[in-house]
Amino acid sequence: MIRYIFKRLLRSVITLLIIVSIVFVLMRQMPIEGYFPNFDHMSQEQIKASLAIMGLDKPIPVQLFNFLKGVVTEGSLGISYVYRDQVPVTEILATKIPLSIKLGVLALCFALLVGLPLGTMMAQNKGRFLDKLGNAFIVCIQAVPSAVYFLFIQIYATEWFGLPLTFKEAELRTWILPIFSLALPNISYYGMWLRRYMVDESTKDYVKLAKIKGLSGAEIMFKHVFRNAFVPLGQYLPTTFLNTCVGSIYVESLYSIPGMGGLLVDVVKRQDNSMVQAIVMLFASVGIIGLIVGDIMMTLLDPRVSFVAKKESR
């Protein structure tokens, strides 16, 4: 098990390294305006001198090496020049990340709290009205772009319930809509998959046995079917993680939440190359970390899953 995790980590580090390098090299192809807040007012000499100070005049492999060295030795992700002049990227991120994590975790908890009962309810009423209703909800959430329904939630929920349009950390009621919005895609996601797994499980022999033994429908559902159906959901953790991250890009910007997602939209609009680079790298790493965590969760949730023996299957 430990060996497996170690191997996985090593692989992920390699993947991450490749991603970081690709992003880095791609960003070097950008026009250099993205490094100067007042590019139009600078002379050629000034630009050249500044580039030399930033180390941007060196060949790309050298720059990449310096960047990686910075990441490893100082934990530095570069310096922002446009969004905030001459401020290390990590310093800016440090003020933004905690809020995003708080929102993400709350949204995830809310999604599980609603999504799991939804899936269970649908599986219990398979083919009946409640199942169809839940299915219609899931189809709408999955098919209609979240960019659209997030917007409508903001417009109408603020009007109907008198909730404020913008987020303030101290005001608890401003948290409601962002969390609800962020949770929606995950609610439908967990509902959809749990329903499928529960329906699949409910045709298995052990359920028949339980029925013969005379257990009630609810007991079979919760004591047997739900537990077994829940296990594979562990592997959806990374996706939910990503859903929340990507959703936060939009939601945070809609409600002017000073978090990571809103920041990405900001720096893209203001064309700050080093910030875009750092945030893209960070989001990508989050995806990969989520994947590992999901796999490890699986082994912890289900003693039958073992990655050591599974090797020959692929």
Place this chain on the structure above:
Amino acid sequence: MGMRYKNPKVTKLEENVTEAVRTKLTDEEAFKIVPFDASAVEKTGYSNYSYWGSTFRAFSKNKVAMLLVSAVLLILLFTFIQPSLPNQLDSFQININPDTGVIHRNLPPGSMGKLENGKEFKFILGTNELGQDLWAKLWGATRNSLLIGFTVAIIEAIVGILAGVLWGYVRQTDLIFTELYNILDNVPSSLVLILVSYMAKPSVGTLLLAMSLTRWIGMARFIRNQIVIIRNREYNLASRCLGTSTFTIIFRNLLPYLVSVIMLRMALSIPEAIASEVFITYIGLGLPADVPSLGNLINVGRKLMLSPSLRYQLIYPTIILSIVTISFYVVGNAFSDAADPKNHIN
């Protein structure tokens, strides 16, 4: 919204196709000894099972899906014939009242206005803040968004199939493709979308490239897995011994198995591509204003959302967008049920 999410229907159809492909009959199952039966001497029997026939029959039983297919086809048809219908304005034309010289800005739906040629015109969906006819704009936008969706789906299919075939057949490429899969499958596709759009100038080409960049790998992986299973089957071995070219083997012996999954993936790509366009336009990296698209319209409508009287500019594009995306999603899922050989038995 460009999220990497797995659809249970896609997974299920893939699993069942894999299972159908993998099933290997033992000799006893394949050859059954049938004793002589005098009553069956004159009997001529044949199986009238046809895969696509059954698929179509199963699909046409799903009334909701049939309704939505018609809805999408009607919308698609209408976007193309709308410009040549009588009494249509150009979607870029700025409409000015010739008597007063006032531009018809933000007219509510259904209002009348005098055009420059002196005629009274009814703006069915009103006008936008530039004085352009929203009806014409909406259909132009729907046409463009659908075209983008279809193009992405087609690129995904072509690149995915070719890459999958290469991945499955040429062993040397396995390492590269696997690593590529690790990367593309783990990075949120929205991020790639943002990165590519950030680097290149906003245009239809950029958007297509950015969206196609991550989509093909899922298709390629499925095809690769099937190929690895099928390629050394006896009938393929026989084909090869008889001198059939690899190309023919792939397209005649392998791909027919996989068409249903390919079509399902393509159908689900269309709403996702349309959604990605809306998302990237919001970030400010979408199509330029001279290419009307649903994303552009919604983004314009979003800026006006705080004044309820102008909200029609957001709501109408949203209605069309929702009909189109929901239709494709439902139709794709219904198709996957219909195409699943397991559902053909009854």
